[in-house]
Amino acid sequence: MMKTTGMLKNFFLTVSLLTAGLCSVAAAETYLLNPGDQLDVSVWNEDTMQRTITVLPDGMISFPLVGHLQAAGKSAAQVEAVIGEKLDTFIADPEVNVTVTSTKGNVVFVVGKVLKPGPVAMIQLTTVMQALAMAGGLNEFAAENSIKIIRRSDQSTDTQESILKVRYSDLEKGSDLSSNHLLKAGDVIVVP
Helix, strand or coil: HHHHHHHHHHHHHHEEEEEHHHHHHCCCCCCCCCCCCCCEEEEEEEEEEEEEEEEECCCCEEEECCEEEEEECHHHHHHHHHHHHHHCCCCCCCCCEEEEECCCCCCCEECEECCCEEEEEEECCCEEHHHHHHHEEECCCCCCCEEEEECHHHHHCCCEEEEEEEHHHHHHHHHCCCCCCCCCCCCCECCC
């Protein structure tokens, strides 16, 4: 009974922190595309120019008459503008529409001593506490104050990685929320 009460207490505390984290997260920025995301691209009045495209692991997409272009790290509106600019040579005043139909590339990975390790899909701005909650929480052997986030500074290239530290006990107590980092696609949360 005592263990169940403790688990319920941790559950409600986590829910409270998640709610506080959502309130403290800044206004949503424009969604930037990630490898694995799916797009519907169409050109008005050009039926043969409608495609469903997946952003490749290198961040590139290809489109007829346009060729290959970098999509990862750009918004749908930016991709629309680039495609429209390149199509202008072939089509008078092309009206391009890019719609994001799947955000499969917007994931983080939780590894180590959590109940459900693996990829966590982010369907909204997500904090580290939210991702840990989606991974089932920490197991009883987790070193809660040694949690780290491994972040690559540029997901589309092999640039340097950085480490962000997470103090879970501070987050759990609500005493210091500064380590409740807002996650980015591709982040890896390591729970030793």
